[in-house]
Amino acid sequence: MTILATEALTKRYPRVTALDRLTVEVGAGVTGLVGANGAGKSTLIKILLGLVPASEGSARVLGLDPATQGQEIRRSVGYMPEHDCLPPDQSATEFIVHMARMSGLPRIAARERAADTLRHVGLQEERYRPIGGYSTGMKQRVKLAQALVHDPKVIFLDEPTNGLDPQGRDEMLRLVHRIGTEFGISVLVCSHLLGELERICDHVIVIDAGQLLRSSAIGELTQASQVISVEVEEGLEKLAARLTETGETVVVEGRSLTVQVRADETYDLLRDAVVDLDLNLVRLEQRHARIEDVFR
């Protein structure tokens, strides 16, 4: 199912071209949008929300045209901006109820959804206290809650892990993954950190200077460069030599050996080589290449 698609989408500002003939398609699930700062991610989101007109080309979100049906799109889409956007003198509950009403929910429904959503993003008793006193992690959760409160079909998350410590990052990523799978809401998540997206996305789109660099399923990316890492007590060189003889690509990295998986036989060859040479095997693990490696 196609959630959104763009066709030669171009956005020119007086001084810069933010998007340059971008053609992408995003399906259900979690999709990562990767690009350096200024690559055009925020501009793309603004166009998709129908807030900024495109210079050329077209886009569709949930089958609707942002240029003419922005309102219908915004009714079923959630947006979490990158920057701070919360009033400090209100409690999370009050604020989220208000935002739910702005999305068109009746009063009672807004209260129920706000309570539900805040529970899902993991805000407990503190939701009754003013937002001004929250930690960065809690604020990010409130920002996420306001994007989710009206039960959208798609949400756009702009750098959701910004400013979080490693534990906060893990929790936020888990939450984003849950939204895409358990909640059944499609997610377009922007980031400039590939490593993060790799853990939660089904699909990754890479843009640079407003142009599409690559768009592919996460499996394709990591499978293409699967490697095995081997560690033995002694005789690393012998093993490397034996494997090279049999036609495998081997790199010695310090105390371990990295073997490219050519085909399924590679696993058997490796096992046999270790047995034949009578080596003490310490570790044998499959290492997924980082997406970074693919785009290097």
Add this chain to the structure above:
Amino acid sequence: MSQPTGVIHDIGYRHYDGPRLGRGAGAVALFVYSLRGTFGLGRTFKSKIMPFLLFGAMMLPAVVSIAIMALLKQAPMSYTDYAVFMQPVIAIFLAAQSPVLVAPDLRHRVIPLYLSRPVTIVDYIGAKFAAMIAALLILMVVPLTVQFVGELLIDLPMPLHTHEYLAALGGSLLNAVLLASIGLALASFTPRRGLGVASVIAFYMFTLAASAVLTGVLESEGHRDASSWSILLNPFFLVNAVQTNLFGTQPVEGLPFPSEAGPALILLAVVALALAGLYARYRKALAA
């Protein structure tokens, strides 16, 4: 061992399949939310102090007037001059509460959250404008109405001031529209609340002083015609002039206001200019 009695079940994510209202409902909700905000309702106790203190100050003359009617059997305070006499209180309310409506959203960058929803920037400005008009109307109309109810209940040896009361209601609406547009336009130019308060108060003080000085000078120079226009620099006199011309009531202090449509056109022009400024301000915020 006893069994746990209260168990919280994780019922998982539930989708919402109830009604989804359009942008009109969103704009109305924003209007109500903003109007409550101008009186500090649903906010901290601190934010209620100022509006209620000023509301009390507005009520005081009406209460005193009722007492005078009841005890001395004298005519009530002039309905049509009420706003002019109470202008410092109304101006302070405008200065204190206009920034409450616009500054936090600008300062904390909440506007993108509104714009990612069905409401548009015009709905947003419209709701804020309507909320400020309603707040000013409550401030001005409640004391007038209380005094009128008092007049109805007390048997005075004179006819009721029904026409004056109704004219004052019309004048209050004009006043609310004019002041709300100026107050919001000035307050929206700074995301800082304190600066917003200061700029609205400064604007009022300036018009107050300029109107008085200019009128005095022109009058002493013998330019009676020009002086009757210069007095309209003060927004409260401008509204009083329009009210006088529109409803045929007595001008405040018997001032010689320009007759016919002149003052009304000025009022309309000022409101249009202020709203255009407000719109331009938010267009800029939208592009950022």
